[in-house]
Each structure stands twice: as structure tokens, then as C-alpha cells.
Amino acid sequence: DGTFNRPYATTDGAINKASAGDTILVKENHTETLTTANTVAQDVAGVAIVGLGNGNRRPTYTFTPTAVGDNSWAISAANCSVENIIAKPGLDAITNPFNVSAAGCRLDIEWQDASATIEAETVVLTTAAADDLNINLIYTGFTTGNACVAPIKLVGCNDGRINVDFYGIASTAVV
Secondary structure, eight states, X not given: OOSSSSOOXXXXXXXXXXXXXXXXXXXXXXXXXXXXXXXXXEOSTTXXXXXXXXXXXXXXXXXXXXXXXXXXXXXXXXXXXXXXEEEEESSTTBOOSEEEOSTTOEEEEEEEOSBTTBOBSOSEEEOTTOOSOEEEEEEEOOTTOOOOSOSEEOOSXXXXXXXXXXXXXXXXXXX
């Protein structure tokens, strides 16, 4: 029912009950596997997703989409944010786990590749509508991996602030 003792089972379930400007707190140690396109649809303006906990006790999302190009977490409403979560691939060479197609959004996440053979090609992909974007990304990869091309791909957006702490190897660029 969305209370602290009886939380929604999924992040998308909480978003579906949210109103513009709400903050959704995700309990520490929460784990969620995102298996299809748009598993999380952040489509309510101004909704903030805030993970509770520190270190490995933060909420963890594993991305195992049906196809490597499926966007599992779509941010299509303006002024949304995702903060203090861990995200991991469950499928090698995924290209679109976080897709931002709205203005004024903020991502503050830690991406942890699973291994040198299970890693992201791209973590954040934008559209031209993702103006005024703010990204803080910690990317923990592997120097022996071969799938990472560019953890952040900005496609036509204007006026962004990008801060990246990157470990691994990217075949094209970090951004």
C-alpha cells in the first residue's frame, strides 16, 4: 500500500501511484530485476526516485532486457531524478538501460559491470529532448572487457552537466 512497512513491490508500481513532484524512497537492500522494455516508466513530471542506504546497502537494479537495445528505465517526464542507486547488467553489451527523453532530469547512479563478459555498451542514452541534463555517474567496469563503447551517449541534447568517475575501458569515449 506504499507505506514504509508495506512498500510497493516495484519502483514502477510506486511511480504509477505518484503525483507530480512526489519523492519515492526506495528501501535499502531493495533488489529489482528489469526484464522488459520500459519496466520502469518514469512518466510523472518532477518525481524523484531516492535510494536509501550507503555502499552495497543501496537499492540495486539488474538490467536483463529481452534485447540489448531495450530501454528498461525510461525517463520521459520533465524534471525527474534518480539518486543513490546501484545498477548492473544481467546481459552483455546492453545499449540503453537508462533512456532520458525529457528536460531538466538528474541521474546520480553507480553502474557496476558484472564481469569482463557481462558489461554495458552504453548506460545512459538521451534524445534531443533531454536538455538541461545533470548526470553524476560512477562507472565500475573491467580493463579486460570489450563491450563498453561509451557509457554516456548524448544525442542532440543541450545544456548538460556531466560528472563521471570511470574505471574500465571504453572503445570510443566515456561521453
